[in-house]
Amino acid sequence: MTRRRAWLGGLALTATLAIAGCSSSSSGSPAPGGQAMSSADSAAMENPNLDLGSSLGSKQAPDFKLVNQFGQQMSLSQFRGKVVLLGFEDSECTTVCPLTSQSMVLAKELLGKAGGSVQLLGIDANPDAIAVANVLAYSRVHSMVNQWDFLTGTAAQLKEVWKHYGIAVQIQSGQIDHTPALYVIDQQGKLQKAYLTQMAYSSVTQSAQVIATEVSSLLPGHPKLSSIESLAAVPGQTPADSVTLPQAQVPNAATAPAVTLGPGKARLVVFFATWLSETSDLSAELTGLNGYVKDAASKHLPPLTAVDNTVTEASAQAVGGYLGKVGKLDYPVALDESGRLADGYGVQDQPWYALVNAAGKIVWQHDGWVSLATLEKTVAAHQ
Numbered sequence: 001m002t003r004r005r006a007w008l009g010g011l012a013l014t015a016t017l018a019i020a021g022c023s024s025s026s027s028g029s030p031a032p033g034g035q036a037m038s039s040a041d042s043a044a045m046e047n048p049n050l051d052l053g054s055s056l057g058s059k060q061a062p063d064f065k066l067v068n069q070f071g072q073q074m075s076l077s078q079f080r081g082k083v084v085l086l087g088f089e090d091s092e093c094t095t096v097c098p099l100t101s102q103s104m105v106l107a108k109e110l111l112g113k114a115g116g117s118v119q120l121l122g123i124d125a126n127p128d129a130i131a132v133a134n135v136l137a138y139s140r141v142h143s144m145v146n147q148w149d150f151l152t153g154t155a156a157q158l159k160e161v162w163k164h165y166g167i168a169v170q171i172q173s174g175q176i177d178h179t180p181a182l183y184v185i186d187q188q189g190k191l192q193k194a195y196l197t198q199m200a201y202s203s204v205t206q207s208a209q210v211i212a213t214e215v216s217s218l219l220p221g222h223p224k225l226s227s228i229e230s231l232a233a234v235p236g237q238t239p240a241d242s243v244t245l246p247q248a249q250v251p252n253a254a255t256a257p258a259v260t261l262g263p264g265k266a267r268l269v270v271f272f273a274t275w276l277s278e279t280s281d282l283s284a285e286l287t288g289l290n291g292y293v294k295d296a297a298s299k300h301l302p303p304l305t306a307v308d309n310t311v312t313e314a315s316a317q318a319v320g321g322y323l324g325k326v327g328k329l330d331y332p333v334a335l336d337e338s339g340r341l342a343d344g345y346g347v348q349d350q351p352w353y354a355l356v357n358a359a360g361k362i363v364w365q366h367d368g369w370v371s372l373a374t375l376e377k378t379v380a381a382h383q
Helices: 012-020 039-045 097-110 112-117 132-141 155-164 201-218 274-278 282-296 316-326 340-344 372-382
Strands: 054-060 065-067 073-075 083-089 118-124 149-151 169-172 175-178 181-185 190-196 243-245 259-261 267-272 304-308 333-335 352-356 362-367
Touching: 065 155, 083 097, 083 201, 097 112, 097 118, 097 181, 097 201, 112 118, 118 132, 118 155, 132 149, 132 274, 181 201, 190 201, 201 340, 267 282, 274 282, 274 316, 282 304, 282 316, 282 372, 316 333, 352 372, 362 372
Parallel strands: 083 118, 118 149, 267 304, 304 333
Antiparallel strands: 054 190, 065 073, 083 181, 169 175, 181 190, 243 259, 267 352, 352 362
């Protein structure tokens, strides 16, 4: 049974910036020369799902010596001359950490060739899963084995690093809570900005753009980003909205039709991501849902639709490739490529069940896998 991974959101900003020595928040700074703020900047500041970063006053980043996913010893100081993106992530996280990981990768990609001057580092923030095998497993399921160095060490070593960087880590009722912080460290090893990942799937690419813009300001020639999008709040797609999503395409299979969700028909929607294979037998869970589909007609249960949170995946093609190895599924798997559906349905973890009635209202939701018998009994009780 997968334990839900939570995060310390409310106290994170205070803890992180107080220890790091934050001087001011960039989101609240006036425009150069006292000029009026642009409408784009104003829209970004009003986006509740986006952290625009806080200045850390160019203080020296505390050095550390840990090992990466290959067991190789590494230190922060060995990356002098590069801009470092340093994220603190639970090696078995199913909530906010995959959003941080993806935003780091996308930020580097947005810089094009200049991304070669950027080093991605992660530090394990799960005191119960600190083995090299743990950080390697996370790196594998997120297709990041050769894209970053995910560092770990002894419990004492990690606690020392967490302390130096203001990372609060605690275990409550079997849940791992930690500050979802990402630091930007310049070529001289100085702390420039701190960002806190928000639990919003639709803001992953926006967060990547914000981070990439900061990194660009530190690189020679200030390279332009390969793409720019609005940083205004992205509205979620709720069960009351009629939404059409592409269906996962399995290799060598016929083109799959689009999937439509919305009011007018009761539905059971299951949100997941292929990287759940690290923390559960995902293949068995997905094929096990065929049993629900088989029983739905005779037991008068609503049809099932699965939704992959593609915004946190390496690519839509990777999703299809994974499903091709799972075996035949008797229900459609839609791709939430923007994260708007997950946000609109209030998804806070993976997997996530949402039972929606014909009026487009969520009448039951659940975090984590459940047995077929429990699922059918619960859905029947909430219709």
